[in-house]
Amino acid sequence: MGCGIAQLCASQGFSVKLHDLFPEALAAARGKIKLGLDSAVIKGRLTTQQADRAALSIDYASELSGLTGADLIIEAAVEDLETKRKIFGELDKRCPEAILATNTSSLSVAAIAQATATPHRVLGLHFFNPPVSMRLVETVRTPQTNPEVFTAVWDFVLMGLRKTPVDVKDIPGFIVNRVMRPYYLEAQRVADGGAGIAPVDTAAREIGQVPLGPFELMDLIGLDVNLSITRIIYQACGRPERFKPQALQEKLVELGHIGRKSGKGFYLYEGSQAAGENPQALAFLSAGPLKPAAAWEQIISSVIAEAQMAFKEGVAGKSDIDTAIKLAMNFPKGPFEWLNQKEKTRF
Numbered sequence: 483m484g485c486g487i488a489q490l491c492a493s494q495g496f497s498v499k500l501h502d503l504f505p506e507a508l509a510a511a512r513g514k515i516k517l518g519l520d521s522a523v524i525k526g527r528l529t530t531q532q533a534d535r536a537a538l539s540i541d542y543a544s545e546l547s548g549l550t551g552a553d554l555i556i557e558a559a560v561e562d563l564e565t566k567r568k569i570f571g572e573l574d575k576r577c578p579e580a581i582l583a584t585n586t587s588s589l590s591v592a593a594i595a596q597a598t599a600t601p602h603r604v605l606g607l608h609f610f611n612p613p614v615s616m617r618l619v620e621t622v623r624t625p626q627t628n629p630e631v632f633t634a635v636w637d638f639v640l641m642g643l644r645k646t647p648v649d650v651k652d653i654p655g656f657i658v659n660r661v662m663r664p665y666y667l668e669a670q671r672v673a674d675g676g677a678g679i680a681p682v683d684t685a686a687r688e689i690g691q692v693p694l695g696p697f698e699l700m701d702l703i704g705l706d707v708n709l710s711i712t713r714i715i716y717q718a719c720g721r722p723e724r725f726k727p728q729a730l731q732e733k734l735v736e737l738g739h740i741g742r743k744s745g746k747g748f749y750l751y752e753g754s755q756a757a758g759e760n761p762q763a764l765a766f767l768s769a770g771p772l773k774p775a776a777a778w779e780q781i782i783s784s785v786i787a788e789a790q791m792a793f794k795e796g797v798a799g800k801s802d803i804d805t806a807i808k809l810a811m812n813f814p815k816g817p818f819e820w821l822n823q824k825e826k827t828r829f
């Protein structure tokens with residue numbers, strides 16, 4: 483993610499310093515950024531001149547001290563609280579003037595900020611992968627984030643990077659990972675209720691008009707990555723039943739059936755093509771009477787219920803929740819728009 487964010491910032495005319503603890507990671511980042519900029523030229527998104535200028539505006543720093551003097555630092559190291567806290571403690575001392583942002587997907591921004599003596603200048607900037615093409619950036623404030631710092635970063639995302647920021651409170655999973663949790667978990671419950679795997683994905687695409695059904699999406703993300711986010715949110719929210727990791731996914735992960743990257747997940751893969759449901763996944767399911775259309779209704783209703791809960795808790799506004807889900811998931815509607823449609827249909 484770090485090199486994607488660096489490429490994005492450089493492409494928008496910012497001067498960037500990219501730091502990694504490991505020199506081989508920095509060398510790999512240089513190569514990835516070159517490929518990314520070449521591809522932007524081929525797609526007509528940048529001229530050759532702009533791509534050359536962007537490449538030249540990135541400096542590679544093997545020491546954290548290389549970041550001294552930066553206005554904004556966006557940390558995208560491994561998803562580990564202690565690592566991030568150590569980095570923020572160091573940044574606090576070395577870069578006293580900078581705004582400090584973390585790209586964490588699931589950790590508490592406030593817990594990272596506590597490693598500094600200046601939590602008012604710390605916030606979350608949660609980019610989506612790949613940062614160059616995904617428009618959404620969840621912009622996360624803790625109770626201690628200074629409103630002026632938040633506004634400055636909001637303007638940077640909106641006008642500097644030309645992305646869509648949404649204003650989010652520092653809660654586990656922010657908007658997208660939290661509101662979308664039932665999409666994955668409820669899908670496994672309905673599969674076990676008799677709706678199956680492929681029929682649920684087909685119903686999601688045909689009725690919901692979403693690009694990928696829940697099982698197709700988990701296979702793409704990686705069942706292991708998706709499960710680890712579920713576990714973090716489940717723990718951080720006090721282990722509520724609705725976020726409980728599902729046995730189906732846990733068993734598949736244990737077997738190493740973790741999605742496209744392993745050739746097996748909920749489906750089997752030949753290259754990048756799905757070649758039917760994974761018999762092992764089907765073997766873990768119980769028989770039941772649930773039909774795919776009813777299953778889709780149950781899945782989307784649970785996403786709407788989660789969005790309503792997040793709104794009531796003040797995590798974000800309704801339109802920010804809708805925007806976040808549409809941009810992150812490429813969904814035709816956000817949960818509140820779906821709710822409105824349901825209510826109109828009922829009348």
Ligand SMILES: NC(=O)c1ccc[n+]([C@@H]2O[C@H](COP(=O)([O-])OP(=O)(O)OC[C@H]3O[C@@H](n4cnc5c(N)ncnc54)[C@H](O)[C@@H]3O)[C@@H](O)[C@H]2O)c1
Nearest residue numbers: 483484502503504507558559560561585586587609610611
């Ligand atoms: N991959 C995604 O789709 C995605 C999306 C949104 C947010 N994120 C978040 O972005 C962050 C990075 O994720 P990633 O997938 O790019 O991980 P990654 O493992 O690919 O990259 C992490 C990089 O951090 C470097 N690193 C480790 N310890 C360091 C330290 N102490 N100082 C400096 N650099 C250090 C590693 O060498 C590595 O190059 C995580 O917080 C993750 O949750 C990832």
